Amino acid sequence: MSILVLAEYHEGQLAAGTAHVVAAAQAIGGDIDILVAGDNVAGVAEAAARLDGVSRVRVADNAVYAHQLAEPTADLLVALADDYTHLLAAATTTGKNVLPRVAALKDVNQISEILAVDSPDTFKRPIYAGNAIATVRSEDSLKVITVRTTAFDAVGESGAAAIEAVDVVVDNALSTFVDETLAQNERPELGGARVVISGGRGMGNGENFKLLEGIADKLGAAIGASRAAVDAGFVPNDMQVGQTGKIVAPELYIAVGISGAIQHLAGMKDSRVIVAINKDDEAPIFQVADYGLVGDLFELLPELEQKL
Amino acid sequence: MKVLVAVKRVIDYNVKIRVKPDHTDVDLTNVKMAMNPFCEIAVEEAVRLKEKGVATEIVAVTVGPKTAQEQLRTALALGADRAIHVETDARVESLGVAKLLKGVVDEEQPDLVILGKQAIDTDNNQTGQMLAALTGMPQGTFASEVSIENGEVSVTREIDGGLQTVKLRLPAVVTSDLRLNEPRYAKLPDIMKAKKKPLETRTPETLGVSIAAPPTLLKVETPAERQGGVKVASVDELVDKLKNEAKVL
Numbered sequence: 182m183s184i185l186v187l188a189e190y191h192e193g194q195l196a197a198g199t200a201h202v203v204a205a206a207q208a209i210g211g212d213i214d215i216l217v218a219g220d221n222v223a224g225v226a227e228a229a230a231r232l233d234g235v236s237r238v239r240v241a242d243n244a245v246y247a248h249q250l251a252e253p254t255a256d257l258l259v260a261l262a263d264d265y266t267h268l269l270a271a272a273t274t275t276g277k278n279v280l281p282r283v284a285a286l287k288d289v290n291q292i293s294e295i296l297a298v299d300s301p302d303t304f305k306r307p308i309y310a311g312n313a314i315a316t317v318r319s320e321d322s323l324k325v326i327t328v329r330t331t332a333f334d335a336v337g338e339s340g341a342a343a344i345e346a347v348d349v350v351v352d353n354a355l356s357t358f359v360d361e362t363l364a365q366n367e368r369p370e371l372g373g374a375r376v377v378i379s380g381g382r383g384m385g386n387g388e389n390f391k392l393l394e395g396i397a398d399k400l401g402a403a404i405g406a407s408r409a410a411v412d413a414g415f416v417p418n419d420m421q422v423g424q425t426g427k428i429v430a431p432e433l434y435i436a437v438g439i440s441g442a443i444q445h446l447a448g449m450k451d452s453r454v455i456v457a458i459n460k461d462d463e464a465p466i467f468q469v470a471d472y473g474l475v476g477d478l479f480e481l482l483p484e485l486e487q488k489l
Numbered sequence: 490m491k492v493l494v495a496v497k498r499v500i501d502y503n504v505k506i507r508v509k510p511d512h513t514d515v516d517l518t519n520v521k522m523a524m525n526p527f528c529e530i531a532v533e534e535a536v537r538l539k540e541k542g543v544a545t546e547i548v549a550v551t552v553g554p555k556t557a558q559e560q561l562r563t564a565l566a567l568g569a570d571r572a573i574h575v576e577t578d579a580r581v582e583s584l585g586v587a588k589l590l591k592g593v594v595d596e597e598q599p600d601l602v603i604l605g606k607q608a609i610d611t612d613n614n615q616t617g618q619m620l621a622a623l624t625g626m627p628q629g630t631f632a633s634e635v636s637i638e639n640g641e642v643s644v645t646r647e648i649d650g651g652l653q654t655v656k657l658r659l660p661a662v663v664t665s666d667l668r669l670n671e672p673r674y675a676k677l678p679d680i681m682k683a684k685k686k687p688l689e690t691r692t693p694e695t696l697g698v699s700i701a702a703p704p705t706l707l708k709v710e711t712p713a714e715r716q717g718g719v720k721v722a723s724v725d726e727l728v729d730k731l732k733n734e735a736k737v738l
């Protein structure tokens with residue numbers, strides 16, 4: 182078997198998720214290559230080459246691959262696909278954008294967001310917002326798969342894979358990049374943080390999210406939110422945790438002013454320890470919380486910050 | 490400009506699902522079904538484009554069994570002009586649906602196709618991207634803003650790090666994210682009027698499309714239930730438990 186992993190990066194840094202996708206590739210077994218596609222991505226390729234278990238890093242460095250737009254990136258993967266039995270990417274907005282396009286161009290199914298590898302063709306994946314787990318077998322000769330990164334432990338970084346240039350250059354007359362507004366923040370990435378503290382509609386407004394910041398600072402936590410908090414404009418979309426937002430599985434998840442709708446639970450119920458702070462003692466979030474604290478968040482949060 | 494909007498019949502998002510005792514699938518008997526929430530957003534966007542005078546005709550399409558016509562009627566009540574039902578009882582997933590939708594795109598030649606970014610049953614998040622691939626169109630996935638100007642569509646996309654804007658040549662595929670708009674509710678007179686709007690039927694055979702077999706579904710299980718824990722009486726007790734019992738601080 183031979184597996185190609187699409188590397189993901191942000192602002193010139195290899196994304197943490199790629200090391201988790203390589204772990205999924207190891208669970209499948211076989212030779213593992215990484216593809217780094219982008220513009221000026223030598224640094225990303227070097228970081229990818231350090232990931233354990235990787236034989237080769239293939240680098241397509243060309244302006245047409247800038248910003249990992251779906252159309253050229255998919256065409257590039259199609260051009261390389263014949264060397265592989267499996268194509269893998271993280272189930273991030275990049276992986277979800279590109280891989281289905283590749284699969285359709287290769288006339289094969291795509292398997293989304295796998296949680297476990299049963300065998301090289303059989304995988305477990307969540308359906309119905311994670312309320313059921315399906316075991317599916319791919320009958321296709323090429324398996325195109327996105328990986329839920331929180332379900333696989335990252336590989337180490339003591340490797341030294343060969344780096345090779347790929348000279349395939351596709352053209353893209355279909356789409357152009359206009360701009361990007363990326364959230365700037367000093368906190369750990371939501372998907373990889375050891376502690377996550379999230380606020381919901383109960384926070385009342387965006388200003389009140391400051392109440393979470395002091396606690397996040399003390400715990401080295403990432404800050405998340407429910408859809409209701411994002412829809413209401415309290416915080417930006419990249420903070421949404423849930424079925425259609427980010428999936429997190431930290432050591433500690435603290436839900437504040439969040440009722441616990443199934444779509445929210447889908448994004449956090451695999452956390453090791455869950456704490457819920459809510460004034461409604463019947464809120465469904467308490468059914469999944471290891472520790473529930475009933476009360477007004479505006480009183481409890483300052484006290485919690487002080488006592489940590 | 491003609492807009493094709495695809496909708497899917499799925500379990501209502503409020504329903505708690507049950508897995509069949511024999512673990513072959515989720516039990517959908519006597520369960521409330523509805524239009525996939527992301528598809529509602531897709532329909533709403535098409536209707537708004539028509540209200541702005543950008544779209545001239547909205548065609549709603551679905552793939553599925555006879556009962557899926559209910560969701561087409563909903564789309565018609567919300568403002569679609571006519572509907573196409575690709576009727577099949579087979580288990581079709583994203584690739585199969587994308588191939589059938591391509592059959593409809595070939596017949597209808599829309600300038601823009603809008604789909605929901607994912608269906609809340611399989612949670613695949615694939616069909617729009619696959620349709621774009623099969624038709625050679627560009628794709629603007631996870632859209633939170635769409636505007637049409639000079640033969641192009643500008644799409645602001647919700648990405649993990651924030652927002653990204655791309656310009657796509659028309660015809661193009663757009664998939665809706667949650668914040669693209671807030672869908673309206675169908676009013677009673679519109680529901681009545683929708684009954685008289687044209688609804689045509691196609692089959693995979695009449696479209697000349699052979700359905701791609703989806704991955705084999707071997708087993709469906711309920712995930713390990715999380716056990717609810719305890720309520721603590723104070724912040725002090727919480728901090729103590731987190732330190733000494735859970736050992737996460």
Ligand SMILES: Cc1cc2nc3c(=O)[nH]c(=O)nc-3n(C[C@H](O)[C@H](O)[C@H](O)COP(=O)(O)OP(=O)(O)OC[C@H]3O[C@@H](n4cnc5c(N)ncnc54)[C@H](O)[C@@H]3O)c2cc1C
Pocket residue numbers: 380381382383384406407408409410421422423424425426427437438439440441442443444445448458459460461464476477478479502526527609
């Ligand atoms: C297709 C679809 C996809 C979705 N995807 C997601 C998703 O990815 N993520 C997500 O989160 N949701 C998602 N949702 C939305 C979900 O169904 C809920 O509407 C949402 O999670 C509710 O957010 P909330 O808990 O913040 O708000 P609410 O349900 O309004 O809960 C607010 C809570 O705050 C508590 N509260 C209020 N004031 C205080 C106070 N002063 N002190 C303490 N507690 C207080 C209340 O008791 C209440 O429990 C999705 C919905 C659909 C239909």
